[in-house]
Amino acid sequence: MADLKSWVSGARLRTLPLAVAPVALGAATAEATQNFDALLTFGALLVALFLQIAVNYANDYSDGVRGTDEFRVGPKRLTGSGEARADDVKRVAFVFFGLAALVGLALVIATSQYWLLAFGAFAILAAWYYTGGKHPYGYAGLGEVVVFVFFGLFATVGTNFIQTLSLDPLAIVLGSAAGFYASAVLLINNIRDIATDTQAGKKTLAVRLGDRRSRVLFLFLIFIPLAINILLILVYPATLLGLANVLLLVPISGIALSGRTPKELITGLKLTSYAGLGYGLLVGAGLVLVNF
Numbered sequence: 001m002a003d004l005k006s007w008v009s010g011a012r013l014r015t016l017p018l019a020v021a022p023v024a025l026g027a028a029t030a031e032a033t034q035n036f037d038a039l040l041t042f043g044a045l046l047v048a049l050f051l052q053i054a055v056n057y058a059n060d061y062s063d064g065v066r067g068t069d070e071f072r073v074g075p076k077r078l079t080g081s082g083e084a085r086a087d088d089v090k091r092v093a094f095v096f097f098g099l100a101a102l103v104g105l106a107l108v109i110a111t112s113q114y115w116l117l118a119f120g121a122f123a124i125l126a127a128w129y130y131t132g133g134k135h136p137y138g139y140a141g142l143g144e145v146v147v148f149v150f151f152g153l154f155a156t157v158g159t160n161f162i163q164t165l166s167l168d169p170l171a172i173v174l175g176s177a178a179g180f181y182a183s184a185v186l187l188i189n190n191i192r193d194i195a196t197d198t199q200a201g202k203k204t205l206a207v208r209l210g211d212r213r214s215r216v217l218f219l220f221l222i223f224i225p226l227a228i229n230i231l232l233i234l235v236y237p238a239t240l241l242g243l244a245n246v247l248l249l250v251p252i253s254g255i256a257l258s259g260r261t262p263k264e265l266i267t268g269l270k271l272t273s274y275a276g277l278g279y280g281l282l283v284g285a286g287l288v289l290v291n292f
Contacts, residue, residue, distance in 0.1 A: 021178050047104050138202075
């Protein structure tokens with residue numbers, strides 16, 4: 001039976017910064033227009049975290065029952081390793097989906113924007129069918145695209161919208177930046193697994209592109225947000241803070257160019273996740289300073 005440490009590991013905490021970054025950016029863009037609401041931001045953060053944890057457990061379950069994890073070389077999974085029963089992992093995933101739905105419902109009621117329920121349901125379905133169902137889109141090379149949409153655009157624009165009740169172009173731009181980081185994390189994870197995913201018949205984007213082209217795409221994904229940041233400085237000078245993220249981008253680039261072992265690529269994944277968080281917090285802080 002899996003112990004508490006194994007369940008915590010199964011939540012894949014290293015991916016949680018990807019849930020925090022877009023919410024931070026969405027809240028900062030709301031503050032830039034003096035519409036920030038701490039309680040609504042906290043609710044949005046809970047939804048993002050619960051969804052991220054839920055999709056991690058759902059992925060563990062689905063890959064485990066499909067036998068995909070029999071070939072993996074990274075950290076062991078609860079289902080694939082046999083540490084936990086598949087049904088138990090599935091139940092835990094749905095507990096977190098339920099928590100995300102409950103908090104999301106509270107936000108909908110608080111803002112009276114009931115049409116957002118459809119987006120919430122869509123997000124949960126997208127999280128489950130990443131590796132679940134008969135035709136998971138994660139096995140067809142679409143994972144990075146969907147991650148860009150939900151853990152970039154939706155999370156950032158959604159956090160901003162529930163506070164401003166309007167579509168802010170700045171939130172859309174920064175949501176794209178957060179999405180590029182989220183996609184980069186998934187891509188470097190899949191670069192590590194190219195050989196084993198090929199064995200398992202999992203045609204991720206990295207499998208389809210191959211190792212070299214996947215690494216080039218990864219570099220584009222992590223540097224496009226930097227370009228956005230440089231342009232943003234022209235309008236919001238205090239977002240110069242975001243350029244400190246280069247301190248992480250340099251070692252990440254080195255790993256992307258020369259890293260070969262699973263351990264090196266896992267380090268790259270962690271650093272990319274932290275870089276996404278750093279971007280959200282630093283650029284967000286620069287936007288908040290607009291009103292000071």
